[in-house]
Amino acid sequence: xxxxxPVVWFEIYVNDLDRARSFYEEVFQTELKxxxxxxxxxxxxxxxxxxxxxxxxxxxxxxxxxxxEAGNNSTLVYFGSDDCSVEEAxxxxxxxxxxxxxxxxxxFGFISLAKDTEGNMIGIHxxx
Numbered sequence: 001x002x003x004x005x006p007v008v009w010f011e012i013y014v015n016d017l018d019r020a021r022s023f024y025e026e027v028f029q030t031e032l033k034x035x036x037x038x039x040x041x042x043x044x045x046x047x048x049x050x051x052x053x054x055x056x057x058x059x060x061x062x063x064x065x066x067x068x069e070a071g072n073n074s075t076l077v078y079f080g081s082d083d084c085s086v087e088e089a090x091x092x093x094x095x096x097x098x099x100x101x102x103x104x105x106x107x108f109g110f111i112s113l114a115k116d117t118e119g120n121m122i123g124i125h126x127x128x
Contacts, residue, residue: 004056005056005057005058007058008058008059009058009059009060010058010059010060010061010075010077011045011060011061011062011063012060012061012062012063012070012077012116012118012120012122013063013064013065013068013069013070013073013118013120014062014063014064014070014116014117014118014120015064015069015070015071015118016064016117016118017044017046017062017064019095019117019118020046020062020116020117020118021046021062022094022095022117023094023095023096023116023117024048024062024116026090026093026094027087027090027091027094027096028079028087030048030049031049032046032047032048032061032062033046033047033049034046034047035047035061042065042066042067043063043064043065044063044064045061045062045063045064046061046062047059047060047061048060048061060077070118070119070120071115071118071119071120072119073120076121076122076123077122077123078111078122078123078124078125079122079123079124079125080125080126081124081125081126082126082128083110083126083128084102084110084111084112084124084125084126085101085102085112087112087124088101088102088112088114088124091112091114094117095117096114096115096116096117097114097115098112098113098114099113099114099115099121100112100113109125109126109127109128110125110126110127110128111123111124111125111126112124
């Protein structure tokens, strides 16, 4: 069995791209950049930092498509962290909702669960 992370990309569908951008940039203290075809007015994407060539790390984007409603999906993206309580502390001020505060998952570290401004559930994982 390969120990290389097979996940290379994720997409989080949103209803309000500006509101979602503000949430993710504030909580994770990062900058999202526009990608895609600017001539396509039906599709807008803002990418998280990263590249698809780095083994073991995934990148992804916030996506706004007029016909796709955000939230209530069956995908849960976990963001890596040194200590998930740091990002957790920023969630409500950024307009999100903390669903489960930092909790131990035994030898696998800790997680926090939240909803973003679009109703999508996200996870934050850390080893401390």
